[in-house]
Amino acid sequence: MATTGTAVDAERADLLAMLAKHRHFLRFTTRELTDEQAGRRTTASELTLGGLIKHATLVERNWVDFLVHGPAAMAGSGAMTEEGFAAWRQQFQLLPGETLAGALADYASAAGATDELVRALPDLNAAQPLPDRPWFQPGERWSARRVILHVITETAQHSGHADIIRESLDGAKSMS
Template identity: 35%
Template sequence: MAQASTEVPGDERGTLLAFVEAQRTAIRESLLGLTEEQAASSPSASELSLSGLLKHVAECELSWLRMAQQQPNERVRDEKSWGEMFRLVEGESIPGLLAFWDGVAEQTAAFIAEVPSLDDSFPLPPAPWFPQDAKVSMRWMLLHLVEEFARHAGHADIIRETVDGTRAMG
């Protein structure tokens, strides 16, 4: 749940960023106290792991930020398989991905603070799941990040409870 804070402006931008951060925190906290091996395990019916979810959401946020900025995404790799998007590969670690995601979060907050209006829009890329020639607003992007992170925070809760019995809500 997003917490009210004296550090976050109570305006729409601050409120949306607080909800994005609340969902980031839920995912981050699902990894607390686990080894890399435990975090990489897939103990439920799906192939998802906690470290894989972390990688996915961090890269997902960067992707949406770069689309909004209308800049190329420096982390896009050609022909990345589904498995590589949801699991750590050689050279990747939980601390490294957490630091990467912190940097992306800072960039997102700075970008949103500077954008003239949350109504400003950017084009969606061609994809079968997007309408052709569609544009979305900065507000839509932030709400989409809340949706994306919340969905995966729920996955993370189930995985973590399966790994060691730890429950997000006590």
Template identity: 45%
Template sequence: MAHPTEEIPGDERGTLLLFVENQREALRQAARGLTEEQAASRPTVSELSLSGLVKHAAEVELNWLRMAQGKPNEHHRAPEAWHEGFRLTEDETTASALAFWDGVKEETDAFVTSVPSLDDSFALPPAPWFPDAEVSIRWMLLHLVREFARHAGHADIIRESLDGTKAMG
């Protein structure tokens, strides 16, 4: 994968997809090489774990994709069960969460590549945390970069707390 600071052939769409992928990979890298127990552990005062962050990021991406597509989210959970999106449950594993995210990534990339314009927009659902507005596909991609970058930082701290591995060497 190209690094975002390299010259990137292509247009704005390709550049935005590259930056989204770069932040996805930062999260995925933090979870590599760990046992299920390590990936699910919470070595800081936070409730976050690496496997939970992977699951959360995949589900967040799917949710934004479904909103942009105007389709119902098949992984929607009730507001009172929001915490289940931050930890693996029952038969879920880090590998299964990563595989799920691979599928979401492929679907997102295909959708973004297929829309006529990054200016195409979709309405946000009614919620106290959303403005009463529409957002563009461009906005969605930038939001995913922001979301994944925030959690990649969390993942770096968790991983370093687990075994001293540092994302930046």
């Protein structure tokens, strides 16, 4: 396939195409579900389909903020208090008053912002120091490219989770 533009343009297009593919699989697992079904736990985990959509939205927004503002964007995500842990768990649930349609619309909005930023980033090699967290190596820096790859990985991983949850819910399969 012939491409126009620079190698960086082609790389951005490849990254965005892969992210779009995994977003599709994640969204597809929620097809034809009611809000009640999207909020139902079907496995031993706390995960729900609506909650995974909410979590993927938060992941994209947090990493876009990191790319724009650096580690200061993650200032509030450090120590887990009891309240912080409860709030973290709620991102994996459809809460009263929340709808699957609303979660999907919010996800589409976050995805659009991510895509726009990836297209506009001046340099995929530009790196930011990661915040001091136990799950990051001390002093580690991630390039914009690595952040985008991380978002792709998270989305793909959660698409697999969603496929299992959906199959447990009603036997429907999304990825096989």
